[in-house]
Amino acid sequence: MFSSATCEWATPMNLFSALNEEFHFGIDVCATPENAKCQNFFTEKVNGLVQNWGGYGTIWCNPPYGKEIGKWVHKAYETSKSGETVVMLLPARTDTQWFHDYIYGKAAIRFIRGRLKFGGSKYNAPFPSMIVIFGGDNQ
Numbered sequence: 001m002f003s004s005a006t007c008e009w010a011t012p013m014n015l016f017s018a019l020n021e022e023f024h025f026g027i028d029v030c031a032t033p034e035n036a037k038c039q040n041f042f043t044e045k046v047n048g049l050v051q052n053w054g055g056y057g058t059i060w061c062n063p064p065y066g067k068e069i070g071k072w073v074h075k076a077y078e079t080s081k082s083g084e085t086v087v088m089l090l091p092a093r094t095d096t097q098w099f100h101d102y103i104y105g106k107a108a109i110r111f112i113r114g115r116l117k118f119g120g121s122k123y124n125a126p127f128p129s130m131i132v133i134f135g136g137d138n139q
Helices: 013-023 068-080 098-105
Strands: 025-028 058-061 086-091 108-111 129-134
Touching: 013 025, 013 058, 013 086, 058 068, 068 086, 068 098, 068 129
Parallel strands: 025 058, 058 086
Antiparallel strands: 086 129, 108 129
């Protein structure tokens, strides 16, 4: 988990459940069949980055945390401009270009206190996390 062997960090179910109670997600746009959080979801094979995220209700996205993360944040920002609400779980990397270009001053940010335990791991993540909310009453 603490290596760069994977950039996938499965959403902790207790965190998702609390957010789902608030937002009532209609689609998980970045999932595997094993970790999808919604009945509707896009897999890597389907490639959520090239799909239309609209029409499902509120959108959930916990993207891969590798080099492509900025593309997912950009897609969420652009999708929100068409009236959709997108909620993302992201590493709190406030020094990145994607944070300044698409989040800061453009979305609601909820920093998570402490470090999450992803995918049922017994160890906390080596980085802080944040929930970013694009669209709705949050912009």
